[in-house]
Amino acid sequence: MSLLEVRGLTRDFGGLRALDDLGYAVARGPIHAVIGPNGAGKTTLFNLIAGIYVPTAGRILIDGQDVTALPTWRRARLGLARSFQNLQLFENMSGLDNVRTGLHRHEPASLLGAMLAWPAIRRAERAGRKRAEELLAFVGLEAWAEVMAEAMPYGVLKRLEIARALASEPRLLMLDEPAAGLNATEKGEIDGLIRKVAAAGTTVVLVEHDMKLVMNLAERILVLDHGRRLAEGTPAEVRADPAVARAYLGTGHAA
Amino acid sequence: MASRHRGLVLLAAVVLALPWFLANKFHFQVAILIGLNALVCVGLNLLIGYAGQISLGHAAFFGLGAYVPALLVDKLRWDSSLALAAGLAAVGLLAFAVARPILRLKGHYLAMATLGLGIIVAIVINRELDLTGGPDGMSVRAYRIGDLRLRGEWTWYWITGGTLVLGVWLAQNLIDSPAGRALRALHGSEVAAESLGIDVAGFKVKAFVISALYAGLAGAMTAHFLQFVTPIEAGFLRSIEFVTMVVLGGMASTLGVVVGAAILTLLPQLLTGFHDYEHLVLGAILMGMMIFLPKGLVPSLAALWTRWRAQS
Amino acid sequence: MAEFLQFLFAGLTSGAIYALVALGFTLIYSSSHVINFAQGEFVMLGGLATVGLLAAGVPLLPAALLAIVLTAAAGIALEKLAIEPARNAAVVTLIIITIGASILLRGAAQLIWGKDYHRLPAFTGETPLEIGGATLLPQSLWVIGVTILIVLGLRWFFGRTLLGKAVLATSHNRLAAQLVGIDIGFVLLLSYGLSAALGALAGILIAPITLTSYTVGTMLGLKGFCAAIVGGLGSGAGAVVGGLVVGLAEAMATGYVSSAYKDAVAFVIILVVLVFMPSGLFGRRGTDRV
Ligand SMILES: Nc1ncnc2c1ncn2[C@@H]1O[C@H](COP(=O)(O)OP(=O)(O)O)[C@@H](O)[C@H]1O
Ligand SMILES: [Mg+2]
Numbered sequence: 001m002s003l004l005e006v007r008g009l010t011r012d013f014g015g016l017r018a019l020d021d022l023g024y025a026v027a028r029g030p031i032h033a034v035i036g037p038n039g040a041g042k043t044t045l046f047n048l049i050a051g052i053y054v055p056t057a058g059r060i061l062i063d064g065q066d067v068t069a070l071p072t073w074r075r076a077r078l079g080l081a082r083s084f085q086n087l088q089l090f091e092n093m094s095g096l097d098n099v100r101t102g103l104h105r106h107e108p109a110s111l112l113g114a115m116l117a118w119p120a121i122r123r124a125e126r127a128g129r130k131r132a133e134e135l136l137a138f139v140g141l142e143a144w145a146e147v148m149a150e151a152m153p154y155g156v157l158k159r160l161e162i163a164r165a166l167a168s169e170p171r172l173l174m175l176d177e178p179a180a181g182l183n184a185t186e187k188g189e190i191d192g193l194i195r196k197v198a199a200a201g202t203t204v205v206l207v208e209h210d211m212k213l214v215m216n217l218a219e220r221i222l223v224l225d226h227g228r229r230l231a232e233g234t235p236a237e238v239r240a241d242p243a244v245a246r247a248y249l250g251t252g253h254a255a
Numbered sequence: 256m257a258s259r260h261r262g263l264v265l266l267a268a269v270v271l272a273l274p275w276f277l278a279n280k281f282h283f284q285v286a287i288l289i290g291l292n293a294l295v296c297v298g299l300n301l302l303i304g305y306a307g308q309i310s311l312g313h314a315a316f317f318g319l320g321a322y323v324p325a326l327l328v329d330k331l332r333w334d335s336s337l338a339l340a341a342g343l344a345a346v347g348l349l350a351f352a353v354a355r356p357i358l359r360l361k362g363h364y365l366a367m368a369t370l371g372l373g374i375i376v377a378i379v380i381n382r383e384l385d386l387t388g389g390p391d392g393m394s395v396r397a398y399r400i401g402d403l404r405l406r407g408e409w410t411w412y413w414i415t416g417g418t419l420v421l422g423v424w425l426a427q428n429l430i431d432s433p434a435g436r437a438l439r440a441l442h443g444s445e446v447a448a449e450s451l452g453i454d455v456a457g458f459k460v461k462a463f464v465i466s467a468l469y470a471g472l473a474g475a476m477t478a479h480f481l482q483f484v485t486p487i488e489a490g491f492l493r494s495i496e497f498v499t500m501v502v503l504g505g506m507a508s509t510l511g512v513v514v515g516a517a518i519l520t521l522l523p524q525l526l527t528g529f530h531d532y533e534h535l536v537l538g539a540i541l542m543g544m545m546i547f548l549p550k551g552l553v554p555s556l557a558a559l560w561t562r563w564r565a566q567s
Numbered sequence: 568m569a570e571f572l573q574f575l576f577a578g579l580t581s582g583a584i585y586a587l588v589a590l591g592f593t594l595i596y597s598s599s600h601v602i603n604f605a606q607g608e609f610v611m612l613g614g615l616a617t618v619g620l621l622a623a624g625v626p627l628l629p630a631a632l633l634a635i636v637l638t639a640a641a642g643i644a645l646e647k648l649a650i651e652p653a654r655n656a657a658v659v660t661l662i663i664i665t666i667g668a669s670i671l672l673r674g675a676a677q678l679i680w681g682k683d684y685h686r687l688p689a690f691t692g693e694t695p696l697e698i699g700g701a702t703l704l705p706q707s708l709w710v711i712g713v714t715i716l717i718v719l720g721l722r723w724f725f726g727r728t729l730l731g732k733a734v735l736a737t738s739h740n741r742l743a744a745q746l747v748g749i750d751i752g753f754v755l756l757l758s759y760g761l762s763a764a765l766g767a768l769a770g771i772l773i774a775p776i777t778l779t780s781y782t783v784g785t786m787l788g789l790k791g792f793c794a795a796i797v798g799g800l801g802s803g804a805g806a807v808v809g810g811l812v813v814g815l816a817e818a819m820a821t822g823y824v825s826s827a828y829k830d831a832v833a834f835v836i837i838l839v840v841l842v843f844m845p846s847g848l849f850g851r852r853g854t855d856r857v
Pocket of ligand 2: 042043044085
């Protein structure tokens, strides 16, 4: 059974069909990529899977369970995590607290218990702090633990968002353009980071425009254009596909 | 001692030391009212400062907390503690019932909805003359535990001080917990919070109910202490006063809102000499503070202090 | 039938006033994204300033015009001295600033005009007209007529004049407006001044019917705010419809149900509208992008 499967997924915005009758399955394990020109519907696909947009038609299954009707937070509790194309950090919180928030689904979240300082919650607090520090180290951000997110540079925020997503120990991690806006060194770091995450057993789905990065990392690639599936296969197959070349040349992108 | 309790100890010390500086009954009265307003603000701050949800209607919960127990004792001869519990239950239920639909709204729409709710409650209290005495208010019996009547400034000073310290302790515990981080997170980004498995709507409801309970309890205590209550306590301006205390002292700073409550409770007392100018001055102070210290008094001063220390 | 007509007249009159206040809210909200809680005080200032000028011997028309100009100046001062310096502040902060302004204006009015209720003479006599068995005050016709003229005038201003289009452009996209050379600072001053003038006009029109004092601004302002939200904040047509909805509902509820809860009607409407149509009757709904 696939870890993630979407069937006949469609989403309209007014008159615009951003995603059109898409079928797509993600097997457990390797790194997957979704590519396509700007406006192809990649982010919309992520938002539909995460439950942030409601599909116009179609179904979404995680581990065979139909989650189409579940709210975002319930899907997240099933082990779905993501980063955002235009960063969604908690600016009012420190680096460490951002990551600690990622632990939420594994922590006792009772308000009453917290107010009464139940021992179980104080214990979880101590363990959570340690875990978050480890995760910050994992993405190389130990130095940023006590800095407020609103004061962090872009490259740091990108990695912080990944650390926060990892904190929830997802089964499926969706990264929306994790390397966009980064310089060559930072891209190298992200590349390494994604490999480390995948090696630790998390399935990764990646949206990315940097073809070198995608072709290096991904074992399977889905190509979207105008909300439809243009091609799917290994990097070599996708590269050899004439339809893909045409779509990219048509919109001025270099494959 | 955990660092989160440093402020709490400071507050407790102030509560313990203050009586030596209070010269007369009137001073005690003002101190008690400061404490009761501060109690409302500590709760409201969880909603506004931490969860980032504005409410311009919390005086409704304060007012219900005052009226419901008072009426149960007065009309039905209920025992004080039972009536208090029932009053808090009523406040909690009302808050719970309205929270979900109202808190789906954001920004100005949320402000408007909470304002509307507050005004409706105030109007009902004003209009149900037979029950509440209407605009003239009603007298409230002293709180009784068995044969003991809780009366007088000295008694209420310690009840208020103790409750405030307890209220701050509970709030501080919440802030430094997974649930507290969930509240701050949904303030920062609702989508991101949801995407991490946080039940945003649920946490908003809980924060709203808890802040309403703080307000309700403070309302009940105020009514029992003054042994009198008028609909003004539930009115629009009272709601505004609470929000202003929170923002003035410093949002997302528990000690800050206590300071805010102290300033805004003291100000009219200090201005009584200039009675005609009271509103003029109050309005000017509000505007000036918000324009020049938008983060609130305590956080702004704290930032100044840090900068000053870094320089020297 | 006569009874219904009577309630209808009352509803249209107060609805027109709420519409004017709501238009003022909408104007300021569109240009600066601030909800101006001092809007009701402009209504109060307009009425009381006219009363004061009349008492000083100025004839009605110049007194009214002068009162409108003075109130507009107060609106401009509010923008310049309080809103502008806090441009980047959070929504709550801005709300409290305008609430502070409203307390200040109320305090000033109380100092100048005292705590008494004042009455303006009706513009053209007090003899009620008989229509279908119901009576209609000539002043109500003034209220409704002037409101219609104002609505038409505003439509012309925003649809046909360069300045009006500049204001609209600013409300849609401030940055883009700036890039095409619109003077944002001036547009803001203009909308605060215009909005205050609208409020003052409403206050002058209604003062002969309902009396006026330094406290009348709060409720009028809040109901105008309800009307603006019912209409979906930021839509001029919405503000007018919202004003009429609130005014008519209030009049019908007062007439047919009970007058005790007259003031609650607007707020019940607002809760119902917000719960079932979270962006108002005329607001646009979209999916937030992330
Ligand atoms: N919330 C939204 N409202 C309206 N249109 C949207 C929204 N989100 C995406 N779209 C449209 O859907 C299409 C696909 O967008 P998107 O999924 O962001 O593309 P990609 O991520 O592949 O660049 C675009 O034409 C975009 O304008
Ligand atoms: Mg995208």
